[in-house]
Amino acid sequence: MKITKIGLFAVLSVLFLLxxxxxxxxxxxxxxxxxDKPIAYDLSISVPCEGNSWVVSNPTATEKLVVVxxxxxxxxxxxxxxxxxxxxxxxxxxxxIRAKLNASASFKITLGNESKEISLDANSSYKDxxxxxxxxxxxxxxxxxLEGISKEGNSFGDVSDILLGTSSWDTDIxxxxxxxxxxxxxxxxxxxNFEEPANKNITWFYNELTVxxxxxxxxxxxxxxxxxxxxFGMQVNSETERRILFSVWSAYDTxxxxxxxxxxxxxxxxxxxxxxxxxxxxxxxxxQSYWVYDWKPGTTYKFLLKGESKADNSIDxxxxxxxxxxxxxxxxxxxxxxxPTGQHLSRLHSFLENFNTSMGDEVRQVxxxxxxxxxxxxxxxxxxxxxxTTDATGNDGARLDYDGGKEGxxxxxxxxxxxxDNETPNTSFSRTAKGITPDVDFSKxxxxxxxxxxxxxxxxxxWSIVDYSSQEDQGGEGxxxxxxxxxDGDKDTYWHSCWSGSCTATxxxxxxxxxxxxxxxxxxxxTQRQNLxxxxxxxxIQVSDDNTSWESLGDYVLEKITKHQYIHLSGTKAFxxxxxxxxxxxxxxxxxxxxxxxxFIEE
Numbered sequence: 015m016k017i018t019k020i021g022l023f024a025v026l027s028v029l030f031l032l033x034x035x036x037x038x039x040x041x042x043x044x045x046x047x048x049x050d051k052p053i054a055y056d057l058s059i060s061v062p063c064e065g066n067s068w069v070v071s072n073p074t075a076t077e078k079l080v081v082v083x084x085x086x087x088x089x090x091x092x093x094x095x096x097x098x099x100x101x102x103x104x105x106x107x108x109x110x111i112r113a114k115l116n117a118s119a120s121f122k123i124t125l126g127n128e129s130k131e132i133s134l135d136a137n138s139s140y141k142d143x144x145x146x147x148x149x150x151x152x153x154x155x156x157x158x159x160l161e162g163i164s165k166e167g168n169s170f171g172d173v174s175d176i177l178l179g180t181s182s183w184d185t186d187i188x189x190x191x192x193x194x195x196x197x198x199x200x201x202x203x204x205x206x207n208f209e210e211p212a213n214k215n216i217t218w219f220y221n222e223l224t225v226x227x228x229x230x231x232x233x234x235x236x237x238x239x240x241x242x243x244x245x246f247g248m249q250v251n252s253e254t255e256r257r258i259l260f261s262v263w264s265a266y267d268t269x270x271x272x273x274x275x276x277x278x279x280x281x282x283x284x285x286x287x288x289x290x291x292x293x294x295x296x297x298x299x300x301x302q303s304y305w306v307y308d309w310k311p312g313t314t315y316k317f318l319l320k321g322e323s324k325a326d327n328s329i330d331x332x333x334x335x336x337x338x339x340x341x342x343x344x345x346x347x348x349x350x351x352x353x354p355t356g357q358h359l360s361r362l363h364s365f366l367e368n369f370n371t372s373m374g375d376e377v378r379q380v381x382x383x384x385x386x387x388x389x390x391x392x393x394x395x396x397x398x399x400x401x402x403t404t405d406a407t408g409n410d411g412a413r414l415d416y417d418g419g420k421e422g423x424x425x426x427x428x429x430x431x432x433x434x435d436n437e438t439p440n441t442s443f444s445r446t447a448k449g450i451t452p453d454v455d456f457s458k459x460x461x462x463x464x465x466x467x468x469x470x471x472x473x474x475x476x477w478s479i480v481d482y483s484s485q486e487d488q489g490g491e492g493x494x495x496x497x498x499x500x501x502d503g504d505k506d507t508y509w510h511s512c513w514s515g516s517c518t519a520t521x522x523x524x525x526x527x528x529x530x531x532x533x534x535x536x537x538x539x540x541t542q543r544q545n546l547x548x549x550x551x552x553x554x555i556q557v558s559d560d561n562t563s564w565e566s567l568g569d570y571v572l573e574k575i576t577k578h579q580y581i582h583l584s585g586t587k588a589f590x591x592x593x594x595x596x597x598x599x600x601x602x603x604x605x606x607x608x609x610x611x612x613x614f615i616e617e
Contacts, residue, residue: 030424039488055144057110061158063173065190065198067097070159073232075371080372080518084174088162096157096375097176099160100414101150102186109145109158110177114138124159126151131163140174154434155415194412199371201418201430205240206364208385209399209442216359218388219319220452223247223364225311229379229428233370235259236380238317239333240363242355244300246319246333246346247364248309255569257304260333260346264300265353271299272576278352283330284462286345288584292573304345305335306568313338314383314569318454321359329354333461343454348462361398362387366418366427377415377431383424386452394451400425401442408439419443444514469580469614471539474501476530480561480591483511483524490514497525500594500611508543508609511596520604522554524597527611532590534558534615537582548607549574552598555581558587564593574600580614 069075075093079085085095101107109125113134120133125148134143150156160329162170170554178187190198210216221238230250237247244262251257264271266278271293280301282291294302315353316336323329332348351577385397402418417428417436428436479497486495494507512519542549550572556564570581592613596606 035378051109051158053144053147054109055110057108057142057144057177058181059178059187060112060175060182060610061178061189062175062188062195063095063096063097064175065192065195066099067095068372068375070094070096073370076372085160085174086172088170088173089168091162091164091170092469093162095160095173097160097243098155098157098191098375099176099178099187100155100187100434101153101183103153104150106147107183108147108151108177108179110143111145111160111173111177112142112175112177113171114140115167116169117165117171119165119167119170120163121170122161122163124161125156134171136167137495140172142177143154150594153615155432157432160261188411188414190412194407194410197407198412199374199375200407201368202413203365203367203405204408204416204418204427204429205403205405206382206400206418206425206427207367207403208362208364208397208398208399209360210387211358211389211395214387214395215390216362216387217320217322217390218454219321219359219362220316220384220386220388220454221364221382222314222384223317224381224383226379226381227312229377230311231368231373231376231378233368233373233376234378235367235369236331236366236378237365237367238315238382239319240361240365241319241321241331241359242361243329243351244331244349245365246317248307248315249369250302251571255306256309258307258309258335258346259302261294261302262300262331262349262351263298265351266299267296268299269297271295271573273297280352281350283332283348283350284345285347286460287346288582289347290570290581291347292579293575293577294573295575295613300351301349302573303333303349304571305344305346307335307337307367309337310339316452318343318452319359323354323357325350327354328352329357334461343459345460345462358390359387362423364427366428366429368595374430375432377428377433379426381421381424382427384448384450384452385425396447396449398447399442400445402427402437402439404439420445423448448559450607468617469537469539470617471612471614472529472533472535474503474529474612477501478528478530480528481524481526481593482509483522484517484519486510486512486514486517488512488514488517498607500525501527503610505541505544505609508607510543510548510607511605513605521597521599521606523606524593525608525611526561526593528561528591529613533613534586534588535583535613536586536616537580537614538592539610539612539614540579540581540608542572542574542576542579543607543609544576546574546576547601548603548605549600550596550598550606550608551600552596554595554597556593556595557587558591558593561591565589569597582616 130146239246318334404416482497495510499507
């Protein structure tokens with residue numbers, strides 16, 4: 015058949031259209047369809063919950079839920095749990111969890127501004143669950159928040175790790191690893207090391223500090239006057255108790271004060287009314303004093319420390335505290351330290367630390383406003399330069415939420431809370447000199463008197479136990495364990511809360527003692543069980559004339575040591591009955607033990 019030019023053109027046109035249709039069908043698919051494709055998960059990073067998780071705004075729940083192995087005992091859907099990590103860059107990141115569930119449960123998981131709800135089936139062993147891909151919008155600290163939505167069993171299961179990926183993030187994510195769990199949960203300590211004037215023998219160190227409102231969580235120690243052999247500052251010990259704390263290290267290297275030889279013992283030279291003096295251990299060891307005082311954030315307090323050598327091969331350190339609410343300088347304590355590092359004050363510094371692991375997610379801050387030294391020539395010199403440093407927790411990168419330096423006319427320190435804006439450690443700062451010489455009249459300061467008094471234990475022959483909450487009298491402690499054993503004069507016998515058989519006594523525990531007559535006393539003496547098992551930490555003392563109406567003398571803290579511990583009252587007190595209340599033990603259990611309880615007079 016003969017094909018004309020016109021016919022050939024028509025055939026070619028049809029073939030072209032068919033070819034065009036084929037090309038259209040091979041075009042890329044709709045972007046919305048691509049989004050629904052499953053993610054190829056690569057969860058190569060495991061962030062252990064044990065070292066990096068906190069319950070939001072609930073330290074009590076944190077202590078219960080975040081334990082060895084991770085998140086456990088999680089039953090309350092109101093407990094939102096955040097696991098923190100540091101991202102050195104931004105971008106998309108995959109998230110998963112490693113969990114074990116006795117029954118199925120559903121969760122809401124949040125990172126940044128995105129949330130994902132997932133349901134997990136029961137699994138008798140730990141399993142890795144993929145969650146979703148999230149966006150990290152800015153480098154710095156992030157958290158993955160777990161919120162329990164519903165559960166078929168009694169709990170939301172156990173979570174050991176938050177999983178992150180892909181492997182491209184391996185060098186860009188940091189967190190608290192196993193070697194740093196304890197110190198990482200406390201967070202980094204931060205310091206200001208003051209530049210001391212040259213060629214001065216420093217006798218006095220003066221400092222002022224203010225804690226901003228809202229920056230005073232439990233577990234904070236705002237140390238004002240640090241020196242080569244100790245530290246002096248103020249603490250937040252609980253919701254109801256704050257302290258002024260002054261401690262001096264022994265030159266003998268040990269963590270146990272019971273091991274310090276007599277020639278190395280830091281000796282108390284005197285202390286103010288209401289101040290408790292004892293020993294400490296665990297981070298070095300030595301002598302410690304504290305005054306329970308309800309200081310307030312937003313108020314400026316003054317600290318004054320003296321260092322002077324008065325006896326051979328020793329130096330005396332004396333601490334005074336000024337509260338504007340009181341309006342006068344108060345003697346805290348004076349200690350004599352054998353084997354001194356020098357005859358005057360040296361290595362002057364301040365620091366900020368958190369000593370409560372359940373509060374490591376809370377920001378704290380302190381401002382230092384006026385630092386001066388007084389030398390042996392009788393001159394005041396202002397210190398206006400300081401170097402900001404952090405501890406090994408910060409230097410090794412376990413935690414990066416450290417900060418310090420200068421703001422306006424003062425120095426400051428800030429730590430914990432997982433903030434990402436900070437100054438560089440080992441940076442020096444200068445503040446503007448205020449020129450306001452400390453208003454201190456040394457002649458009016460209370461002078462501690464060496465061996466000004468001795469504690470004489472009162473005769474307990476006629477004393478008796480009239481009440482107790484529980485005692486171990488079922489043989490669980492052999493021939494001891496009864497309440498009456500605290501009065502027998504034998505430190506190797508002791509009272510123990512009941513525990514054997516069907517007994518399940520819980521704290522607080524109490525023992526009521528009748529002295530047989532009204533006595534006037536200056537304080538109380540306590541001797542812990544000598545093997546230091548079930549030692550009592552927090553106590554309350556109440557007194558009465560009739561065993562009916564009671565007056566509380568306050569709460570006190572006992573150290574975990576075998577020696578006698580004395581609680582000095584702010585003034586003499588007359589009463590017949592007193593009640594010892596054991597509120598908390600050093601080992602954190604409901605059990606408690608005490609070897610001896612007595613009262614004393616000072617002579």
